[in-house]
Amino acid sequence: MPYIEWRGGKCRVKWWAGEYLPNGRKKYESESGFDDEKTALDYGLDREYEVRHGTAVKPKNSKTLMSDYCWDWFDAQDLRPSTMRSYKSIIKKRIEPYWGSRAVGDITTLEYEGWKRTLRAAVERGEISAGYTKGILMVFGAMMDDSVTRYHLRTTSPVVKEKRGRGKYKKKIRAPKRPMEMVTLHRLATNAYQIWGYTGWAYIWTAAFTGMRPKELWGLQRCFVSPNWPSLDPLEADDVRREPDPGRYAKMPALRVQYQHQCIDKEHKLVAPKYDSWRTLVVPPFLHEMHTALLASHDAPWVFPGYRGGPLLGTKFEKTYWHPIRDGSPARKGQYARPEIPAVPEMAKRRIYLLRHGHKEWLDEDGHPRVATETRMGHELGGVEGVYANVTPAMESRIAESLQARWEKFVEEGKGVWLPPFPSPLPVDHSVRVPGQVRPGVTPGCR
Missing domain, CATH: 3.30.1920 (Phage tail proteins - 2 layer sandwich fold)
Incomplete structure (x- = not known):
């Protein structure tokens, strides 16, 4: 009492x-x-x-300064390297400068609402993006929730969750989309060939016909793509990351999404795909032939090396490759001479990630089962549907057939459409280990 x-x-x-x-x-x-x-x-x-x-809540705990709590909270997180980099930047640039001198227990809801208004005003002035602001508020909200439930620095969070349906409705504005046309992809691939050679040509078509994420393409190694995979799979049979039934693809050309290439602590490393979405993607015959020729044309460990032979990570890909491919580029002379590259107006100011979106559109358009589509995209179905659904070989075969039919229709209807000469295949002995194998978790060697 x-x-x-x-x-x-x-x-x-x-x-x-x-x-x-x-x-x-x-x-x-x-x-x-x-x-x-x-x-x-x-x-x-x-x-x-x-x-x-x-x-x-102990009084001394509630008086913990935000300048200390921010970084203690950050150190306690166990997230993917890219997410950790994003959180660190947000704390350093936005949260600590504003709240650092305040005690965790003293922050009020009114103060939080005032801070949120200043961020939204910065968005209206064009100083920061709406997406970045959403990330800032998400990180701060997670901090405050943990200060209540995990660390007992407060009794309640100052971040009040808005109830659904409360306040004025504001429709979320999304960038308008247009269907991904083969003609547009051909223009991009042709430009990529001028900038990057046959590797660039194959890169654009692979991105569009597999739906792989960009950094998954950067980390794709020659041992995980047909014709080498699955016969030269370097993973041990009991590795949980390994394809559970590689024999399933003995007669069905496929590639294995095993890693993505990221910079962690200033080192280039191979890490698991986003959401640990290891998966096997069947590829249409034309893409299998394209990959076969591409692998025979170089001996880099990467399927898609930069034009100097090294990895794409660290090449300033957007500026060096994608922007000239998308927006065009004037003619060049000298060591890196090339003709003028025309712009592709349909892709003006668009991300290369939209090629992945276009792949999803194709799968939906061709009527493939939802489980096959989402699995191919690296997503998991939730609820009962996810428990009962399963991707069968017949589903995968129909995906490869529909993608091949799309390619053949484009080539046939566009008679006279430009196609680059395939690189001259080199003698390759597939019975030996693929040279230049890059191991996960280490800094890959650059050529």
């Missing part, structure tokens, strides 16, 4: 903090400044209730 006493015209309440002093006596905490005993008693009873239910 709380103890009430008057001090200098104000009421003070003391309650047991749930701990004992070194001498064995109970440790009490207190709060003063109340005008009447009932208010003080109710306050003390609330604190004892929190002690009994394990939700009590």
Whole structure:
């Protein structure tokens, strides 16, 4: 039971903090400044209730400065390297400068709402993007939630979750899309050939006909693409990341999405695909032939090396490759001479990631089962549908057939359409280990 006493015209309440002093006596905490005993008693009873239910916040803990808590919270996270980099940048640039001098327990909802308005004003001025602002608020909200539920620095979060349907409805504005046309892809691939040779040509068609994420393409090694895979699969039979039934693809050309290439702690490393979405993708015959010729034309460990032979990671891909492919480029002379490259207006200011979106459109357009489509995209179906659904060889075969039919229709209808000469195949002994094998978790060697 709380103890009430008057001090200098104000009421003070003391309650047991749930701990004992070194001498064995109970440790009490207190709060003063109340005008009447009932208010003080109710306050003390609330604190004892929190002690009994394990939700009590120690005064010294609530006074933890945000400048300390931000980084303690960050160090406790266990997320993918790219996510950790994003969180670190947000804390360093946006959260710590604004909240660093405040105690975690002193931040109020009104102060949070005011900060949120300043961020939205910055968006309207064009200083930051709406997506970046959403990320800032998400990180801060996670910090505050953890300060309540995990670290007991506060009793409630200052971030009030808005109830669905409350307030004025605002429709989410999405960038308009247009169907991914083969003619557009051909223009991109032709430009890529001028910039990057046959590797660029194959890169565009592979991105469009597999739906792989860009960094998955960057990390694609020659041992994981037909004709080498699955006969030269370097993974052990009991590796959980390995295709559970590689023999299934003995007669069905396929590639294995095993890694993505990322920069971690200033080192280039192979890491698991996003969401641990290891998967096998059947490829149409024309793409299998394209990959066969491409692998025979170089001995780099990567299927798609940069034009200097090294990995694409670290090449400033957007500026060096994608923007000239998409927006065009004037003619060049000298060591890197090339003709003028025309722009592709349909892709103006668009991300290369939209080739992945286009692949999903094709799969939906051709009527493939949802489980086959989502699995190919590296997604998992939730609920009962995800439990019962399964991708069968027949589904995969129909995907490869529909993609091949799309290619053949384009080539046939576009008679006279330009196709680059295949690189001259080199003698390759597929019975030996593929040279230049890159192992995960280490810095790949650059050529």
